Amino acid sequence: MGVQRLYWSRNFKKGVAFSNASHYDSPEVDHLLEAAAVENDPRTRVDYFRQFQQVVARDLPIVNLVTLKQVTLYNKRVHNHTVTADGLGGNLADVFIA
Incomplete structure (x- = not known):
C-alpha cells in the first residue's frame, strides 16, 4: 500500500512527504507500477x-536507515x-472499554 508514490517518476513533489523524494526515474518501473494498478x-x-x-532491489533508489518500533x-x-x-x-x- 502506497509503494507507487515512492518510486513512480511522475510523483516528484518537492516538500511533500512520502512522494518520490529521491527523484528515481525508471521507465521500466513506471510501466510495471502502472500495469499492476x-x-x-x-x-x-x-x-x-x-x-x-x-x-528496485537492483537499482536501490531508496535505503531505509531507520525502522520505527511499533508497540501497542x-x-x-x-x-x-x-x-x-x-x-x-x-x-x-x-x-x-467494556
Whole structure:
C-alpha cells in the first residue's frame, strides 16, 4: 500500500512527504507500477509487482536507515483498538472499554 508514490517518476513533489523524494526515474518501473494498478488478474498483478521488486532491489533508489518500533498494549476490556490499516496512526474514535 502506497509503494507507487515512492518510486513512480511522475510523483516528484518537492516538500511533500512520502512522494518520490529521491527523484528515481525508471521507465521500466513506471510501466510495471502502472500495469499492476489496472490489472484485474491477480496472478498477472503479482507478477508485475515481483518484477517491480527485482528492479528496485537492483537499482536501490531508496535505503531505509531507520525502522520505527511499533508497540501497542492489549487489554481484553479495550475494543476496536488498532483494527485498521492505519494501525497506531489511527484516531481511536471507535475504541471503547467494556
